[in-house]
Amino acid sequence: MAWLLPAKPPPIPIGVLTAVVVIGLETFLVGLLRSASPEAPPKAVVYMLGVLAITSVWGAPLGIATALLSTIVYNYFYIPPAGLNLTAGQDLTQLVIFAVLALFGSGLASVARASAEDARRRAAEAQITAGVAQIFLRNDLAGGLQAASRFLTDRLRLSSASLALADAGPADANAGDFVIAIGDESHPIARLRLAADTPPATCRRFRNHLRGPLEVVLRTALDREHLLSTLRGSQARTEALLTEQTALRRVATLVATGEPPAHVFTAVTAELHHLFAGFRTALIRYQPHGEALVVSERDENGSLLPSRPNQSVGAESVVATIARTANPVQVDYDAVHGPTAEQMRRIGVHRGVGVPIVVERKLWGVAVVMSHQQIAVPADAEARLRAFTELVATAIANAETRAALAASRSRLVTAADEARRRIERDLHDGAQQRIISLALHLRLAEGTVRDTASARQLLAETVHSLTEIHQSLSDLARGIHPALLVQGGIGPVLRTLARRSAVPVELDLRVERRLPEPVEIAVYYVVSEALTNIAKHAQGSHACVTVAADQRRVRVIVRDDGVGAADPKAGTGLVGLRDRVEALGGRLSVTSPPGQGTTLHVEIPLAESPRVPSDASATIDAMPASHPMA
Known part of the structure; x- marks a missing residue:
């Protein structure tokens, strides 16, 4: 029955030709029925079927014309006497009946056609909504918006259609384009932009019928994207935490096994490179007089570079900024002017982020991540570096404490041995030699005791020597432990x-x-x-x-x-x-x-x-x- 209620009737000439053919077939059918049953010939009601069919397809005007032509043909062939003998009593009544039937059929056809058209429209809109929903199920939000724009353009045969989120900012558009808000007019969730040559009926169709289903689909897609983003973020944070903990465990193992600090520093930059693959990582220690020592550095491929001592620190660099502020910092060398920024750009470094390493409340150095591409350092680089360097600082402090303890013990032993040797040498070279000299003087005094003047002279010298010995011993004792300090x-x-x-x-x-x-x-x-x-x-x-x-x-x-x-x-x-x-x-x-x-x-x-x-x-x-x- 779909051919009786088309969305758009065929051209009128085809309708006229069809009416003539239908009347001819009806006239032939009436003739066959008369031949088969002469005593009960068929009435003109047979022609009513053709009138209804023509009316339902082409409307009342052609239906009334078909009714008039059917009356004339029936009168001409089957109403005696033979020929065209129209009468007001019979033919006019028959014509009126046919016309009323045509009008009634036309009304019913219009209602049926409208219902069928509405059903087709609803089915098409449901298919469009389902197609858009399937697109968002197969793609992420950004890809779904682009694919949905292409789908609407192709499905509705538009020159262009663009579906974008309302907070995405103004898109490139031509003057006169139609913009349809999806959602609340004052706070829409998205906007559908149609080309200026879009038929007004299509625009009304979007506003009146498609906007609501599209809003439901978009809100569902937004909720799905938010959920997926939350899950991806949680997964990424979990993986990053596991990676950091694994890296820290490896560094802590090196420290616990007593590895030299140089090995620990090399391991730290290796772990930082694993955390920030594709970026240059470095561990830099501050030195006196405004210089820095690059104790360990790896390029973007993870290759270990030679250490660089006595490096000057430029005013615009990450290292210099942290030395002044002792706070984490990010530097965009493409946006900074100065010799340091020019040198960094010359060696291919565009951006850098650094976090201070504080060991025992002192600024020890800085952990640096640098980008050799014109892309930003990961947004979480500072937080990940900060969490990492806090434990790295502990590892460095432990390693340095271990080394300092060993060196301190060695120095204490050496100092004690040297002190004992110095005391032995001072006693041997000073007090002991003078005591021997005093003994010799006493022996001489003993041999010359008969010479009173000589004896006095020797005894005077002996007393003087004793005084010097006393002073030497006092000085020696004072060097070991000052008596005045105790008193x-x-x-x-x-x-x-x-x-x-x-x-x-x-x-x-x-x-x-x-x-x-x-x-x-x-x-x-x-x-x-x-x-x-x-x-x-x-x-x-x-x-x-x-x-x-x-x-x-x-x-x-x-x-x-x-x-x-x-x-x-x-x-x-x-x-x-x-x-x-x-x-x-x-x-x-x-x-x-x-x-x-x-x-x-x-x-x-x-x-x-x-x-x-x-x-x-x-x-x-x-x-x-x-x-x-x-």
């Missing part, structure tokens, strides 16, 4: 050191009580060794010694106006002092910029802390860490 405390012995110093000393002493004996001995040796170094190496004309104590700690600052550039690792004196201070839980640091003198800063906690005046704490806290040299 009078830190104040008198520091004043004695200041008076005996080869360089003029300005002493600022703020100690109102006796300190624990180990602390007093440590302070004595710190000041004594510092003044000796100033006299021997600093080439300075003046020294300042400040010693201040409160309830919690004692602070010692020794500074000079010498040439500076002192290296604490160059000799054993300061190294030994550092061991002594750190053995008491204290800290020793040296600041020695070239040409600006040297400042030795020591802090030692006090295990025994009697109450002191309330202003003492404020005094020591207000004391600056270093003072400009006069």
